[in-house]
Amino acid sequence: MQKTAIVPGSFDPVTLGHIDIINRAAVIFDKVIVSVLNNQHKNPLFSVDERIELLQLSLQKQTNVEIDAFDGLLIDYVNRKEADVIIKGLRAVSDFEYELQMASINRKLDDKVETFFMMTNPKFSYLSSSIVKELSRHGATTSDLVSAPVEKALQKKFITES
Ligand code: PNS
Secondary structure, three states, X not given: OOOEEEEEEOOOOOOHHHHHHHHHHHHHXXXXXXXXXXXXXXXXXXXXXXXXXXHXXXXXXXXXXXXXXXXXXXXXXXXXXXXXXXXXXXXXXXXXXXXXXXXHHHHHHOOOOEEEEEEOOHHHOOOOHHHHHHHHHOOOOOOXXXXXXXXXXXXXXXXXHO
């Protein structure tokens, strides 16, 4: 039976840590749907369309990886997509408490959907989209933290902002 996993996130913007998780998930699952949360209330730097485009430019073409967007509850989206698993990356113990809460509420909403946790590659354990934005805002290099198209898009945002 074909197994589909959803990798949800804000991806504002996608980092090399996200890409590592997505690529590893694509080896294990038949289909991986990377889905961008349309979270207007979080005041994202990039629009959903920009975040999708940066994911497309950052991920090497893989026939079993699809990029999409969602709003509302993740569990409803997972069911609409008829997916089996939610994948979350864990960087450190500090991520665990929040992710346990999310996995538990999603399990309460639908216990047929499993949440799988994947440990982030240790070389990206300190990495987050927020840190990347902060570095780029102050002119520091982000070339070893994000793909080249994302670094370029960040620089463009902050040049037009200043
Ligand atoms: O990259 P992020 O911001 O850590 O991703 C968080 C995300 C998108 C996975 C999470 O915010 C989410 O699932 N949001 C959808 C709303 C939802 O289902 N919340 C859980 C029940 S309250």
